[in-house]
Amino acid sequence: MKNILVIYYSQTGQSQKMVEEFVQAQTNVNIHKLRIDVEPKYMFPWKIKQFFRLFPLCVRGVTPKIKVPWEQVQGIEFDKVVIAYQVWFLSPSLPAQALLKTPELQVIVRGKTVLGLVSARNMWVSAVDRFNQQLKKMGSQKVINFVLCDQSPTWATFVTTPRWLLTGKREPFWIFPKAGIADEDYLLVRKLKLTESLNDTALESEALKWSHKQLPVAYVAEKIGINYFKLMAAFIQTVAPKENLFKDFLLLLFRLGLVLLIVLMLPISAIIVMLMAKKVALTVDRRVNDLIKV
DSSP: OEEEEEEEOOSSSHHHHHHHHHHHHOOSEEEEEEEOEEESOOOSSOOHHHHHHHHHHHHHTOOOEEEOOGGGGTTOOOSEEEEEEEEETTEEOHHHHHHHTOHHHHHHSTTOEEEEEEEESSOOHHHHHHHHHHHHHTTOSEEEEEEEEOOSOHHHHHHHHHHHHHHSOOSOBTTBOOOSSOGGGGGGGGGOOOOTTOOHHHHHHHHHHHSOOOOHHHHHHHHHHHHHHHHHHHHHHHHOOSOSHHHHHHHHHHHHHHHHHHHHHHHHHHHHHHHTHHHHHHHHHHHHHHHHBO
């Protein structure tokens, strides 16, 4: 039987749930699962200071130490690789970025098809594009992505997601829905059934059909947001590379600027989409489809 390597990091449990549903759907293949551990571990829920201290590191690719039990799969030749990761600050999560730097993975993915199982709030294009490019540089033959998002309104997720990350509370409250990926949406991962021949065409077709796409408003907002993130991350990390009170002050200014950006960005994005609805929709569809299969 074919050997499939599944590597994942999970903090809130969303990536782990995607992996569980994927594994459950497979037959006639050997699944080998490896979980990434960060040293020291990231605590959940987050403290606000620790959470935002990761912002410039995530955007700039300054990765933590990770531990992957490679010894468990030593000597096995894999036919496909599955990597489950998250989007942090419009970038691949730091554990995922650290994984890409491991020499073991660089050997394993060379010439192979990699399936990305991506969990996000609702803006994932920049992160997946960055992850895809790195995998292609490492010699991956093909990258296919399957994305699950929080399908709640964008305005609501700006409240529910931080609340969940900083307090651990994700249940509905007041006018706001439950935070995170809906329980029923995890079942979509079961559509990604690997055939015995591991045909990429069938896998691409299912990923394109069932993966969550990105709304035009979120796409335009992300294009604005990623430029602000890159600018601020470069400035903060250059001026204050070490963790100290000055860096925390700069991160406070970043947060204040982010709130102002969100207040301005959503209506501006909505206006752009309304004025250029057809063009934006075509651009988003083409961009999303290109990122799902590379």
